[in-house]
Amino acid sequence: MSTGTPVAPTEKPPFSRRVFKLEHASNVGPLLHIALWMGMTAAALFVPGTSTWYLAVPLIIVLSLLNLSLTIGVMHMHTHRPLFVSKFPNRVVDILCCLPGNLTAAEMREVHVLNHHRFNDGPGDVTATTGMDKGIGAIWYWVRYGMVVKIHTVRTVFAANPAPRRRKTRHQFIFDLAVYAAVIGSVWYVAGFEKFVLFYWVPFLITQVNAGYFAWLSHAPARGFTDEASTSLNNAGNILNFLIFNQGYHSVHHRYPGIHWSQIPDKLDYMRDVNPGVIVPYWMVAQSGWRLVVPGGFLNEGYGTKWKARLESRLEAGTVRSRYLPWFAWI
Template identity: 30%
Template sequence: MLVNRRDVHSLAYLAALPALAAWQWVHGFSLPLYAAMLFLTLGIGVIHHNHTHRRMWRNKHLNRATDLWLSLLQGHPTYVFYPAHVANHHRYRHGVKDVARTYRFGGDTNHLWGYLIHPLQAVAVLYPLFWRWLLRQYRRGSGAWRHALCQYLAVLALWGGLAWVDLEKWLLLVLLPQLHGLHWLLATNYLQHAHADGASRIDYARNFEGWVNPLLFNIGLHTAHHEHPRAHWSELTKLHPHYRDKVHPRLNAGGLLPYMFRTFLLGPFFPRWRSRPLMDPTEIR
């Protein structure tokens, strides 16, 4: 009943993360397995994002169940992608009305501190969006309100139950990996948009190629995703070449980890590797 059979890849990640946590809960901590868990938390965030744009199942109840499963694995309800991502980020594309635009916080930056602090800055401006969205759904008597409430209750029940059984294991095997995944989920906005041009029709996003895409559901092909938000993630490899030559060359950043190494670690010391803004300073506000 999958809409696209390539989402078997997604299902494997959704099963592997709790399996690795459960094995270590019973048998003890394993550094290689824990490292795999931390990587899988990145994948869960991308699946979370993808499932919002294109529902994974043909069956409504399976999609609702997947929302709850993603909420439990992510440590945060899935509904937040509707007000924060679809209605805000995709609508305004890093423009001045995008509430989590990277240049909103201390100017148009692209450096290590900006990357590290961006998740906290984003949370501060996104949570009012969440509350307003929930209040509107509640006033309308919408089923979306009840579904969002169930997601919160499910996360809190899981946390409370596991913490009661063993607080240290819950912190190590559940909460810390979830926080790691949430950091990457929010910080990815900085990687994809810092020093891009929020006023441009096409130069608003950065693209990454290499292993990040087969491992993390083509998350690096960001311009193609923005231009075709309803396209399944597996289709982005065919769409990306159409935009690769249209965006500013600096927005085709190559591999993700080499980009981060150049920009965040070498850039402060070597001007050759320093990131430079594409946006007109008069547009920044």
């Protein structure tokens, strides 16, 4: 099974690339998340009886998690490295990932790829956590993150005398927002007010906070570390990284931002340089935000030390990848 190694020019492209235009066969995983969100949203909106509380509550929870997966996870990896090798399906993915949280591909590119990866939570990073790593400032960061992203994107793509690339991004930004408004407005009209508020707007608002929390959590708790490898928090749980396609290894992502997600296991030797305190087991959703009231509550040196010992054993044995799901790390 392929694990992300680029195809040599003399080799015949794999079936997934020749027929389905996938950049890598493993990209069926992110596409499955998109399909799940679409299917569950449709079921919640149009299947009778879903407004009953014992159905509505689990549906809202699952939809909120899928929203975050598409808005931050799939859109993130897709912007760094498109899922397809063809323009049209990539633009379709752009728009589908925009629907759950109104985050466009233009915003992810301008704010995350071009700005955040350049300045890495330091001066110049519009999403820097400076002065907002504790208390009310942290909560304010979580809440306002989406607006910061939107404002920065508008300022950059609508700046005077833009470069041709920025002009193209501007057109895509406008088009994607127009499609978003048309789709959301149409579905709202068909589904009805109550169900749409319950199963779209409630998960939407939860996603806005979760996205801000995720962006904050990726760097704020690690601000006390000065070595480059340890300036990101790493959510290293195996199940979590299965669900988010190895993207919990944030230090590796910043060191190798352009690699395919299935290649991240091959780069986990970089985690040897990461301070164990910034290697944690919990999920990057707002439910773990209670740690804000505990000094140092987001760090977990004990877990990180044990995890690094397991990593060392796996590296020596050559078994960093899951035996049954070799696209994923399993430590």
